[in-house]
Amino acid sequence: METRSTSGGQRRGGRGARERILQAAATLFYEEGIHATGVARLVETAGVSTRTFYQHFPTKTALVEEYLRGYEAGLARRIEQKLTREGLTPRDQLLALFTMVAEASSGPAGGPSNRGCPLHNAAVxxxxxxxxxRALVQGNKEGIIRQLTDIAxxxxxxxxERLGRQxxxxLEGAxxxxxxLDSSRPRQDALDAARLLIELSLPKPQPTP
Known part of the structure; x- marks a missing residue:
C-alpha cells in the first residue's frame, strides 16, 4: 500500500524501505552533513513515512551508526581487493593505498565529491x-594505523610503527x-609524498636475478 505525502510525492513502506533510508542517509549525511540533515529530510528523500523510519531506526543516531558501519565495511572490502592483487609486494601494497585515495572521484553515494572521508567528517x-x-571512528582509524604498520x-x-603512523x-591529511580546498590535488600530493617516505624508510629493493 502507498500513501501520498503532503508535498505531492509518494511515500512507500514495505520491502526496501530500510535500504532506501540508508541510501538517503549516505547521500545527505555525506553531502549536507549529519546535523544539517533532519528526519523530515531523510524520510522525504527516502520516500517513506516517519512511522516507517522509526520502525527501522529508533533514533537518528542509530541510523548514523549503521550508515558509518556500512561505509566502513565497504571501505575494508575495497582495501582488501586493492592489497590482494596478484604480484603486489608489501612495498607496493603501501603505495597502493595512496593510489586508491588519489584515484577516488566519488563519495559514498557515487557522485563526484571532494567532501573527504565520511568517518572523519562524522568524528568532527x-x-x-x-x-x-566517535568511538566507532576512532576504532577505524586505529585499525588503519595497525594495518599500515603490519605492512610496513x-x-x-x-x-x-613510526612509518605506519606517518x-x-x-592519508587522513590528504x-x-x-x-x-574542494580539490583532488592534495590526494595526488599525498601519493607523491608517500612514495618518497616509503623510499626513505624501507630497504632498497634487491635486483631481480
Missing amino acids: EAAGQMPDI AQAGAADP LAVL TAMSTS
Whole structure:
C-alpha cells in the first residue's frame, strides 16, 4: 500500500524501505552533513513515512551508526581487493593505498565529491555529542594505523610503527585538505609524498636475478 505525502510525492513502506533510508542517509549525511540533515529530510528523500523510519531506526543516531558501519565495511572490502592483487609486494601494497585515495572521484553515494572521508567528517560532527560514533571512528582509524604498520613490518621497515603512523597522517591529511580546498590535488600530493617516505624508510629493493 502507498500513501501520498503532503508535498505531492509518494511515500512507500514495505520491502526496501530500510535500504532506501540508508541510501538517503549516505547521500545527505555525506553531502549536507549529519546535523544539517533532519528526519523530515531523510524520510522525504527516502520516500517513506516517519512511522516507517522509526520502525527501522529508533533514533537518528542509530541510523548514523549503521550508515558509518556500512561505509566502513565497504571501505575494508575495497582495501582488501586493492592489497590482494596478484604480484603486489608489501612495498607496493603501501603505495597502493595512496593510489586508491588519489584515484577516488566519488563519495559514498557515487557522485563526484571532494567532501573527504565520511568517518572523519562524522568524528568532527560528533565531537562531545555522539560518543558511540566517535568511538566507532576512532576504532577505524586505529585499525588503519595497525594495518599500515603490519605492512610496513613485512616490507622491512626499521621502525614500522613510526612509518605506519606517518603514512596514516598522510592519508587522513590528504582527504581533509581535499575537503578544505574542494580539490583532488592534495590526494595526488599525498601519493607523491608517500612514495618518497616509503623510499626513505624501507630497504632498497634487491635486483631481480
